[in-house]
Amino acid sequence: MTDRPDPRTAGGEPSFSLFFFSDDRERSKEAGYHLVLEAAKFADAEGFDSIWVPERHFNKFGAPYPNPAVLAAGIATVTERVGIRAGSVVVPLHHPVRIAEEWAMVDNLSRGRVGIAAASGWSPGDFFLSDADYGRRREETFERIDTVRALWRGGPVDVRTPGAREGAGEQLLRTTYPRPVQPELPTWIATVGTRETWVRAGECGYHVLTALVATTLDDIAGHVRAYREARARSGHAPEAGRVTMMIHTFLGPSETEVRATVHEPLVQYIETHISQASGHPNAPDAAGKRSLAEFAFERYYTHNGLFGTPETALPVVDRLLAAGVDEIACLIDFGVEDEAVLQGLPYIGMLRKSALERHGEGSGD
Incomplete structure (x- = not known):
């Protein structure tokens, strides 16, 4: 992976994004994707780093999000500068060609603003969609995302699925179209736990998307150190790797x-x-x-x-940054009514500005 800094996050400042993951649109069918699109417009206007949209299947929890590329395409049409990222693509469920083609389309629609996090999946019931072996899903993730990135660069690439590359048979060399705007696909590896995955992401030169799920900030700090050490051992600039933390967020005028x-x-x-x-x-x-x-x-x-006010949340941001987090991805769609979420966005904007004043370039820290 080329250590080319993301223009939306270069400069060493903490970055803030908005993250979608879990909402149940059954409670407000008439709203469609209003919350996502309005939040994207807000993030675009207020200087946020990115909008993240997920991939979920066969569950009311996360029901609006079966295809992040489709939703990302919609976001691309209503924004100008904010990054548009998949958080995440469940890579073993898809042929690498489809991932490369779909996201190249969004890269063109957005004029070069996409990135994807690669997830291995967790539900065995999802895997009937794919020829991937559930037991090898982590290996499949790294193998297939390597193929996606090779296709992104222009190929030609052997487009047989990784398991089919073993044994006899002619190579099936192909180049995918449309060609993307970005020469490299910004890529994260999604992980909520194992140190091994952090290390492998570092060795491969990928960024990391994580969350505070069944872990602590002390654990995260240790993972980050191991990740940056792995990058250095493998010839990747340690600080060029982005650590993105997904965290549930709702701020307002008072704690009560x-x-x-x-x-x-x-x-x-x-x-x-x-x-x-x-x-x-x-x-x-x-x-x-x-x-x-x-x-x-x-x-x-x-x-x-x-949670709370911008003032009470700022110490949490301090601790996240001290643990080595580069990007705070605020998950906002966990069941709060849409209008309340939208009314709360300016408070997240206030928190972002306070964090930049405290930790940004020229802050003296």
């Missing part, structure tokens, strides 16, 4: 108002995660799920998100 606004949506959000374990023999019943979710809410609200 914010807490009242996010309490029920966030509890339901946590309950949904607990429900994903409902097939386990020791899974809690409905009352147990609610009790666990209420207990988890306190920890999540206090330690795992950006």
